[in-house]
Structures are given as structure tokens and as C-alpha cells.
Amino acid sequence: MPSSTSQRRNLRKRRKKALVWKTAAVVALLFLLLAGGASAYFLQQLNSVSADTEEELQRGEKSNLRDQAVDPAEDSFSVLFLGVDDREEGSMSGRSDAMVVGTFNKDSKKVKLVSIPRDSLVNIEGHGEDKIAHAHAYGGTDLAVKTVEDTLNIPVDYYVKSDFAAFTDIINDLNGVDVNVPFDFTEEGTTFEEGPATLNGEEALKYVRMRKQDPRGDLGRGERQQEVLESLISKAGSIESIDNYNDVFDSVSENVSTNLTFGNMIALQQYADSLNEIDSTQLEGSDTTINGVYYYQLNSEATLEISNNLRNQLDLPASREPLALPGTQMYNEAPAVEEETYGETAP
Numbered sequence: 001m002p003s004s005t006s007q008r009r010n011l012r013k014r015r016k017k018a019l020v021w022k023t024a025a026v027v028a029l030l031f032l033l034l035a036g037g038a039s040a041y042f043l044q045q046l047n048s049v050s051a052d053t054e055e056e057l058q059r060g061e062k063s064n065l066r067d068q069a070v071d072p073a074e075d076s077f078s079v080l081f082l083g084v085d086d087r088e089e090g091s092m093s094g095r096s097d098a099m100v101v102g103t104f105n106k107d108s109k110k111v112k113l114v115s116i117p118r119d120s121l122v123n124i125e126g127h128g129e130d131k132i133a134h135a136h137a138y139g140g141t142d143l144a145v146k147t148v149e150d151t152l153n154i155p156v157d158y159y160v161k162s163d164f165a166a167f168t169d170i171i172n173d174l175n176g177v178d179v180n181v182p183f184d185f186t187e188e189g190t191t192f193e194e195g196p197a198t199l200n201g202e203e204a205l206k207y208v209r210m211r212k213q214d215p216r217g218d219l220g221r222g223e224r225q226q227e228v229l230e231s232l233i234s235k236a237g238s239i240e241s242i243d244n245y246n247d248v249f250d251s252v253s254e255n256v257s258t259n260l261t262f263g264n265m266i267a268l269q270q271y272a273d274s275l276n277e278i279d280s281t282q283l284e285g286s287d288t289t290i291n292g293v294y295y296y297q298l299n300s301e302a303t304l305e306i307s308n309n310l311r312n313q314l315d316l317p318a319s320r321e322p323l324a325l326p327g328t329q330m331y332n333e334a335p336a337v338e339e340e341t342y343g344e345t346a347p
Contacts, residue, residue, distance in 0.1 A: 050261060054257075054261060057142050078157050080145055081160050082136065099115070101114045101152065104313075106315075112278070113278060115281070122147060153321075154310050158258065159258060169251040170251050181195060187209065199228075210224075307323060
């Protein structure tokens with residue numbers, strides 16, 4: 001029988017594969033807005049999408065960590081991308097399975113992305129120490145935003161939240177994505193033949209998930225994921241020439257919510273040239289188990305460094321104060337966490 005250590009390792013690998021694709025899915029939704037161009041028709045449709053998707057946070061327009069609200073047309077700003085695991089049809093209150101913080105610098109026009117592992121152990125206001133993915137389940141978008149702000153000590157100015165079903169729908173709406181399959185392989189019952197191919201949404205998901213059959217392992221898989229994203233962005237850039245482009249806007253309208261206004265979305269166009277030079281990273285940490293439940297313990301020093309890098313990107317001064325992360329001493333005292341609804345217990 002496999003050891004518990006081996007089982008946990010395999011579980012983490014499965015989660016990581018799903019997280020990589022889900023993270024890419026969430027971020028690509030915003031990139032669709034950036035790559036869509038500025039044709040009169042596109043702007044008209046974008047205005048309609050904005051009206052359907054706009055949902056203000058309870059706190060209002062301004063982050064509590066800001067002296068005043070920012071304007072993406074003139075200021076550096078941040079966006080929290082949320083990919084939500086909706087367990088009930090029409091629900092947007094499930095766990096956030098993907099959390100990515102994007103920062104946009106007004107001077108350099110650089111875009112930096114930081115992925116937050118869903119099992120990261122953090123402090124959630126009103127709920128104590130728990131996995132960061134649970135913040136959205138406990139208090140919706142507002143609590144998810146507040147938790148990220150508390151964890152990274154940065155203001156979250158905007159958010160984009162999506163149901164993952166939208167991503168495969170959008171690929172289908174765009175008549176698929178064009179890829180160059182590097183070699184023959186079969187994944188989850190679908191056979192991929194070497195050479196150029198156009199994949200639908202379901203096939204694209206399998207194409208980017210495969211790793212074991214790739215002689216280059218994670219590196220090869222990463223290149224396939226990048227290939228699919230680049231193809232998606234390219235298709236979005238010529239959206240006005242696609243017969244069923246209306247379906248793309250419908251998919252976004254039905255599955256996405258954001259506090260970005262139409263004017264904010266237009267302002268994002270200035271970052272379109274930065275899409276191929278994005279700086280991406282993930283919070284560092286280590287595995288731990290508390291009362292039989294698996295958590296990802298963030299490395300305090302590495303997280304502080306990333307926090308200050310993000311603050312610099314937002315034109316904010318660096319902080320020398322330690323971040324509000326759960327410490328090692330509280331692990332042994334932590335109460336059992338109810339996981340029947342929201343999490344997985346360690347094997």
C-alpha cells in the first residue's frame with residue numbers, strides 16, 4: 001500500500017495541475033478584455049458586458065488601505081482574480097479555487113501576477129485561522145478581498161470573479177484554440193495526434209493537464225499551457241471576425257462579476273502590449289497537517305519579500321513590519337477545522 005506521504009504527494013500534484021489551469025483561466029478572462037481591440041462594435045459589446053457584470057464591493061470603490069480611490073487610467077492598481085468552485089447552479093459563493101493578485105504599474109506598464117495556493121493557512125477575519133479558499137465561502141467576495149489584503153499587506157483595488165465553466169465555454173465560443181501538438185498521446189480518452197490542431201474547450205483542458213506522457217514533464221506542460229493562452233488571446237484579438245462572437249460576450253456576462261467599470265476596462269487597453277512579458281510567481285511555503293487536515297504554511301520571509309515587491313509595483317513604500325500570518329506556535333493549539341463542506345483531510 002502507498003504510504004501516507006506518497007498519497008499526500010500525489011494529492012498535491014493533482015491539485016497543482018488543476019490550480020495551474022484554473023489560474024490561467026481566471027487571468028485569461030481579463031486578458032480577453034485587453035486583447036479585444038477598440039473597434040466600435042467591440043466597445044459597444046464591452047459596454048453591455050460591463051453593465052451585466054459590474055458588482056460593487058460593500059466597502060465601496062476605495063480599498064481601506066488607500067487614502068483615495070485609484071483610477072486605472074492614471075494610477076498603478078491591483079486586481080484580485082477569483083476562480084470560484086460553484087457547487088450549486090447559479091451560486092457564486094463557493095470556495096475560491098484560484099486566487100491570483102495582479103498588479104499594474106502606470107509608468108513601466110509592467111504586469112505582475114502572484115498566485116496564492118488555495119490551501120494557504122491564513123487569518124480570516126471573524127473565522128480565525130483557516131484555508132484562504134474558505135474566505136469566499138464564509139463571506140463572499142468582500143471577505144476574500146479583505147483576507148488577501150490582510151495576508152499580503154497590499155490594497156486590492158479591483159476584482160474579477162468567474163465560474164470556471166465559463167472558460168471552456170469561451171474557447172468553444174471562439175471556435176476553439178489553435179495548437180501544434182508536439183507528439184502523439186492520449187489523455188482521459190481523447191487522442192491527440194502530432195501536428196497542427198484546433199481544440200475545443202474540453203480538449204484544451206485535457207491538452208494542458210497532461211504531464212506524465214511528456215518527456216519534458218512540467219516544463220513541457222507549462223509550454224502547452226502558454227500555447228493555449230496565447231492562442232486564446234490571439235482569437236480574442238480578432239473577435240469581430242468570428243461568426244458567433246456574441247456567445248463570447250454572453251458567456252462572460254453569465255459567469256463573471258467584477259467591480260471594474262466600463263471606463264476602467266477601456267483604461268486597461270494601455271497594458272495590452274505587456275501581455276507577453278508578464279512576471280508570474282507563487283507564494284512560497286511548506287506542507288503541514290493540523291488535526292488531520294492538510295494546509296500550506298506560507299514562508300513569512302518570502303511572503304514579506306513578495307509583499308514589498310507588489311507594494312513597489314503599486315508605488316507604495318516597503319514595509320518592515322512582519323505580515324499577519326499564523327505562526328508555528330499556534331499550530332499545536334489550533335482547534336479541529338470543519339472540512340465536510342469546504343476542504344480535504346490529509347490521507
